[in-house]
Amino acid sequence: MVTFDVQTKELLRIVKIELNNDAVRTEAGAMYYMIGNIAMEAKAPSAGGFLKSLVSAESVVRPVYRGTGQLFLEPSYGDFTILELNGEEWILDRGAYYASEMSVDVGVVTNKAWSGMLSGEGFFQTKVSGRGKVIITSQGPLETIELNNSRLVVDGTFAVARTGNIEFKVEKATKGLFGTAISGEGLVNTFTGTGKVLIAPAGRRDAFFANQIKALQAQMASSKSS
Secondary structure (H helix, E strand, C coil), X not given: CEEEEEEEECCEEEEEEEEEEEEEEECCCCEEEEEXXXXXXXXXXXXXXXXXXXXXXXXXXXXXXXXXXXXXXXXXXXXXXXXXXXEEEEEECXXXXXXXXXXXXXXXXXXXXHHHHHHCCCCEEEEEEEEEEEEXXXXXXXXXXXXXXXXXXXXXXXXXXXXXXXXXXXXECCXXXXXXXXXXXXXXXXXXXXXXXXXXXXXXXXXXXXXXXXXXXXXXXXXXXX
């Protein structure tokens, strides 16, 4: 049995995974340290998988940790969310996948060329499906938006995950080119259909500055305590 626990240490969050003669898959380079009788397995990718990784900037190898003990993943100033899959499919933002149970299938989905190029999401995104738990990482706590045959418009890369039945497109913010220019919004990401979209309070472009501020806060708190 695999148990996930998200712990908070000062301003950092860390994922603790308990393994009892079981296995878990993680993003490449996600391991922090492990205790117990745990072995890491990493299989060589297929030629197709390697090419997709070059285009998508996603990891080509996701190692598997098998055995009994405790596995700790790299801490972050952002948030970790445990997503429970019950037979459905989710599409994850680039870099959002962090770990999952072995009962979860991890693959890729191809975006339309126009949407992939202009949205910031890339041509390929990670797809998770099946049953089990998935750990996703984001810049802050996620908000769940429910769509019921409706449309969500997002200005930027704030959408971290969406259910597989949601259609994703890139569109102009307004109908006319002149209106788009004067609105200051330009192109927006749209999500249409029935399902769920998980939204983060900060996009990837804001992540560096947010982490720098949190690191400074941690340093100030440490200096006061000493």
